[in-house]
Amino acid sequence: MGNFRKAINHANISRFRLYLQAASFVLLIYGGYLAINIGDQLPTFGCIFSDLRGGSCYLYGFQHQMGSPWSSYLSGRGIGMLVGLLTFIGFFIVFNKAWCGFICPLGTIQDWLTGLRRKFGIRYSNYSEPVFQRLSKIKYILLALLILIPMAIGNSFFGLPKLDHDFGIPFCMICPGRTVFPLFSGDFSQLALDMSSITKMVFTTLGLLITGLFLAGSFIKKRFFCLFCPMSAFHYIFAKAALLRLSKDGSKCTRCGNCYRACDVGIRAIADDLDHKNIVKDDCMMCFKCVEMCPEEGCLEVKFLGLPIYESTEEGFFKRMQRLNNAK
Amino acid sequence: MQSDVDKRFTRMQKATGLHLAMEAEETLQRLKEFPDNPEPMAYFYDLFHNLYKNGHTLPTDKKIIGTMCLQVPDELIYAAGAVPMRMCSGAYAYDQVGAEFMPAKSCPVVKATTGMLHVNQTLWGESVASVVVPTTCDQKKKCAEMLKDMGYPVYILEMPSAKDSDAARFYWQESVKKFALDLQQITGTKITSAKLQAVITDMAESSRLFRKLNDLRKAKTPLIFGKDIFLVTSAYFIDDLTSWQQAVRKLIEDLEERHKNDIAISNRQAPRLLLTGSPPIFPNLKVPILVEQAGGIIVADEVCSSNRLLYDTVAYDETNLNDMVPALADRYLKPCTCPCLTPNTDRNRKLEEMIKSHEVEGVVYQAFSGCLPYEMEQKQISNTLDEVGVPMLYLETDYSNEDLGQLSTRIEAFIESIKARRRKK
Structure with a gap:
């Protein structure tokens, strides 16, 4: 058992992540070929617009449901909503934000773009801390909007007229997943501008712009889109209750900042927060690169139901750095 | 025809060389007097013996970049094709020469370093391509100006006096980037990502070995004296990287063997102590030797000539210069617990953690008289130690041997x- 633990702690989790990401990508984009579908309440981006999907994002159904009139919230439809939400939470609670780091195909595409940039030896860009703090709030605004806009379709706020049904799935319309995923099964139809109404035209134009930003942005900034992702904001509401955790022992931390350097999303608290045990922040995608880069024994630990499954070790750190160099 | 001034200088040079050789020999003698010294330590005894026996020789024929303070990224110097040599000196002979240049109350490290560079200028002049001085404490900064006046090619590496803010971090990263660019001018060799990556890996091996030694010092059975550890880390200042690593590897093997056979280097009941404060640098290993002669054993340290110098690691994410150079910068600032930084609470936390991991029973705080940052941080450290219930001995000392008697009584x-405390428990 001791040797097994050691082998795991010395492992290169980033490589494991690369494989798992590729497998999840195939499953979520092409699962339909194999008649696999793991449902429409996933806490990650599989996309309803991708015909061969192996599962799809909860936000689509969620926005749809939010468009119901108030009265139906308490009727049979409400039960449907509740079941959907509980399914989403159920999926999420098990793996916590590792859905973002290990499974999300939109995240995977960003990581591939980063890989491409590295191959070319092009430098990356980063936000300074204050900019990061400001931008980081956008995802909560997007989350609020994707709830409130559909609500205004089925209901009237402050006596204003109800919104048109074209506003039904506002986030999907601007999400790069809608435009990018179908491409992988040869469907280019989502790239079209929809001229059937002004609302649709605006949304599809915005969608295309954001897709462009997504591709260009994630080429130069690691995990560019994740900072704005409303799914990530939604996750964070339930993250405290999740079974998979990343915990930090502040007393062992030397604040050397290795973890912060490795962090693709740029969470500074991972290096500087010495007080909180549960160190998963809203932008965290639980890729565990920080654990790999930490040279202090047991300072950072990945736990499932309180049981440690992967932890930082001195020996593991030096082994991985050696491998990184051998790989060139 | 030599002028009188030149004659006087040559005489002083000779006399200092003799005093230095005697001082080094005396310290080595006292180090060797301990019974059952690990055999691989012979490498380090010989290294210093040879370095000082005929005047102070430079350890290499290659182009040398002198560094003051540990914040200078050695990796960049190696990658630029030169050899870094930490100039901080622990020699009393040099301290006396340096006293000519600065007030009597100045810190002996700065005095000795200035003295060393003054005495050896005619001998080393051509080989020292630059002396890099990070803007750490005030005395080092002023010392840099004096060295410049002497005619040394001094490079001021601008360093912030805080490390928590982003502004400080970026300032330092920019400063290190500029240093990397300027180094290429100084040495005439380009720093490439492949070279830098290889050097980072090479130096990570030094950290790995030091950490291994550090781990062995955690053992319940004392395996090595602190005085020997300080000699090993003082050697790191000047020694060739590969030879140093080989010698340390041998030492580790020897200690692991002792560990396996449960052979203690000292009395098993020897009080376990931690040394912190101003740096013990060869030949000034006065305090560690006195402590261990008096029956204690130094199982851990928090000084810039040992733990702080070698413990931390570089972590880069991408193998291009744009990521590796800032990663280097971070390694020399973020975990640094130098008292020239404010706030320096990381130092307290580090001590607390080491007290736990090495089962430390008492702390020896060495402050060189004149080294105000350490003298002033004494209060902060003693408060923390009070909280964790570990006693501290505060020693104000310098490089001379005048206070030996007084020190040994107090130690x-x-x-x-500490022994009495144990009995009460």
Whole structure:
């Protein structure tokens, strides 16, 4: 058992992540070929617009449901909503934000773009801390909007007229997943501008712009889109209750900042927060690169139901750095 | 025809060389007097013996970049094709020469370093391509100006006096980037990502070995004296990287063997102590030797000539210069617990953690008289130690041997008091 633990702690989790990401990508984009579908309440981006999907994002159904009139919230439809939400939470609670780091195909595409940039030896860009703090709030605004806009379709706020049904799935319309995923099964139809109404035209134009930003942005900034992702904001509401955790022992931390350097999303608290045990922040995608880069024994630990499954070790750190160099 | 001034200088040079050789020999003698010294330590005894026997020779024929303070990224110097040499000196002979240049109350490290560079200028002049001085404490900064006046090619590496803010971090990263660019001018060799990556890996091996030694010092059975560890880390200042690593590897093998066979280097009941404060640098290993002669054993340290120099690691995410150079910068600032930084609470936390991991029973705080940052941080550290219930001995000392008697009395009393505490428990 001791040797097994050691082998795991010395492992290169980033490589494991690369494989798992590729497998999840195939499953979520092409699962339909194999008649696999793991449902429409996933806490990650599989996309309803991708015909061969192996599962799809909860936000689509969620926005749809939010468009119901108030009265139906308490009727049979409400039960449907509740079941959907509980399914989403159920999926999420098990793996916590590792859905973002290990499974999300939109995240995977960003990581591939980063890989491409590295191959070319092009430098990356980063936000300074204050900019990061400001931008980081956008995802909560997007989350609020994707709830409130559909609500205004089925209901009237402050006596204003109800919104048109074209506003039904506002986030999907601007999400790069809608435009990018179908491409992988040869469907280019989502790239079209929809001229059937002004609302649709605006949304599809915005969608295309954001897709462009997504591709260009994630080429130069690691995990560019994740900072704005409303799914990530939604996750964070339930993250405290999740079974998979990343915990930090502040007393062992030397604040050397290795973890912060490795962090693709740029969470500074991972290096500087010495007080909180549960160190998963809203932008965290639980890729565990920080654990790999930490040279202090047991300072950072990945736990499932309180049981440690992967932890930082001195020996593991030096082994991985050696491998990184051998790989060139 | 030599002028009188030149003659005087040559005489002084000769006399200092003799005093230095005697001082080094005396320290080595006292180090060797301990019974059962690990055999691989012979490498380090010989290294210093040879370095000082005929005047102070430079350890290499290659182009040398002198560094003051540990914040200078050695990796960049190696990658630029030169050899870094830490110039901080522990020699009393040099301290006396340096006293000519600065007030009597100045810190002996700065005095000795200035003295060393003054005495050896005619001998080393051509080989020292630059002396890099990070803007750490005020005395080092002023010392840099004096060295410049002497005619040394001094490079001021601008460093912030805080490390928590982003502004400080970026300032330092920019400063290190500029240093990397300027180094290429100084040495005439380009720093490439492949070279830098290889050097980072090479130096990570030094950290790995030091950490291994550090781990061995955690053992319940004392395996090595602190005085020897300080000699090993003082050697790191000047030694060739590969030879140093080989010698340390041999030492580790020897200690692991002792560990396996449960052979203690000292009395098993020896009080376990931690040394912190101003840096013990060869030949000034006065305090560690006195402590261990009095029956204590230094199982851990938090000084810039040992733990702080070698413990931390570089972590880069991408193998291009744009990521590796800032990663280097971070390694030399973020975990640094130098008292020239404010706030320096990381130092307290580090001590607390080491007290736990190495089962430390008492702390020896060495402050060189004139080294104000350490003298002033004493209060902060002693408060923390009070909280964790570990006694501290505060020693104000310098490079001379005048206070030996007084020091040994105080150290003996401190060690006795720790033993008495044990009996009460």
